[in-house]
Amino acid sequence: MSSGVIDGTAVLPERISRFPFPFPSDSYRYSTNVEPALKTVVTEAGAWGGRLLDIDEHYRHELTERDAVLTRDPTRLQVLPHMRPAVWDAISTLLPIMAAEHPDAMSFDRDGNACRWQNTLQDLDLEFTLGDDGSLPVEPLRFLGSQIQDDIALLDQREGALWLDAGLVTFAADWSFGFDVGMKFLEVHGPVPRVHQEQIITRAQQFLLRLQPGEKYRRANWTMTVDRRLDTSTETYPQWARDRATVAGDPALPDRLHLRVEVQHLIRLPHSGAVLFLVRTHLLSLSDIARVPAWRERLGRVLAELPEDMAEYKGISRYRSAASAWLLGT
């Protein structure tokens, strides 16, 4: 065990101090863990959660990666025809929020449907017309996905259910947006163990069905990923699946294995009434986690205690013991 204290008095780098460490206790089970968005959470290493749209040091790199994924595989972006208004609703909702949260880097002005968006992180100064697809350099959802690090899903509400009818998902954690598009919310979650007997997804759906326009909630989900690989979708399974089997025996495990935390925001869009799901993926290596003693111990215990069916579903069963042993120094 190399590190035990927080690097003396040195300040932790932002990737650690702003990391949304998701475990409040030493064991993890599924729950309908939604809470109001924008509440700052203080952790043992710092804090997170004060903003809806989180921009970090990986901003440009991740957006370049997203663009490359979309160019290789356009099925990661799909908008069923009735969802066009929801996409524009998402754009006119998120850009002003992003500008307000990052006033040094961005600004948004609107006069009727005429908009101006400036993003100095990308040297972008753009005028466009809300509702006019042709006024943007690329199709509207792709444009939105080129400004925020989050994956985007849009759910239509009808027949007392929610339908995954549009999205831009390039950083999926072991699922396929192209396969799921058009499904009901309950169907999308069909493969998750335990949650159906425990009525967790049904409750989540009831919650989302009642979400009122403008309301913003969030939840965190987690899994693990070998290396800083964002695109672990079903489509690229052949490229990343093998690493899961070999990493347990790799001496570089602490640097290669990452805790993957998704901060998911759930927002009822004001005009279309669609539910916007934003999925912001954060990756932090075990080496970095070990720099925070409380995290090191807690993650070690969570991994040791996690029931096998849940570990299997998360795809971590082959290396979680090795990870836990390294973290706990056993």
Place this chain on the structure above:
Amino acid sequence: MTATALQAKVHPAVEGGLLLEVADLSVQTASVTSITFTDPAGTALPGYVPGSHLVVQYGDGANAYSLTGSGRHPSEYTISVLRVDDGAGGSLAMHRLAVGDLVRVSHPRSAFAPVATARHHLLIAAGIGITPMLSHARAAAERDSEATLVYVYRPGQGAHVQEARELLGPALAECTDRGSFQEELTRRLTDQKLGTHLYVCGPAAFMDTVLARARELGWPQGRLHSEPFGAAELDQGEPFTVNLARSGVTLEVPAGVSLLEALENAGKGVPNMCRKGVCGECYLPVLRGAPLHRDLYLSEQEKSANTTMMCCVSRSLDQELELDL
């Protein structure tokens, strides 16, 4: 400012809402007046889903009214209020408002949304039921989706008729007597294209008639929508008393205040998260009395056992509850 406008005590239904100024009043008919609200600071208002309503406070009460705009990036909110002389007083208070008055309103609430996948929207309105339909018709026009409106009103008593004519042109059918409406209704219910959704708003008996006729003619339930005013929100409930057995404290929980809020106000906060009855965080053990369960978390068995309750939404069937707290 008139005495009825701004009240010091904020009604729970408009708490966390907006403080708006009456910017315009326009007489629609002898009994219907349109009221336009704007932000006193002149900023744009939150957008809303077509068919949404606004809760407006008057005196100690609050009423819900449909918004008549499309809801896209609004700079103002407009409602139309039918004066009911023998009602609870809300409509009379609204009719007494004057330009410049400040009024507390909720954020717009959506409970009557258009269906995005509909191939056609058949809107049916009677009397003041025109208000949410106007919102739907405007949104349909903005989105280039097709809508037809059948509007029934008493001769000379049609609010917003001129706007409806301009908005819909030949897609508006006006009826001013029962016979012609029945005929029009039957024709419209039988000649719609596949994928049409029907929306109806008006007096309860009118809506029942329209929906029954539609079902008779083979319309599936999923294609029929009626205005369920305020159903998206739980009602304020009755006041009740709680005894906290372990701390020996007795608290009153007034109507419109949740048990969770009452506990928090008394410095007895409990862990909570969603405050909407889904996350399961704020459960409390019940020692005596029957809770009025309104959450989505507990199973039916758990609810009938009456030993646990979710204090963010649930209340009491009995006058008094005893909690293990």
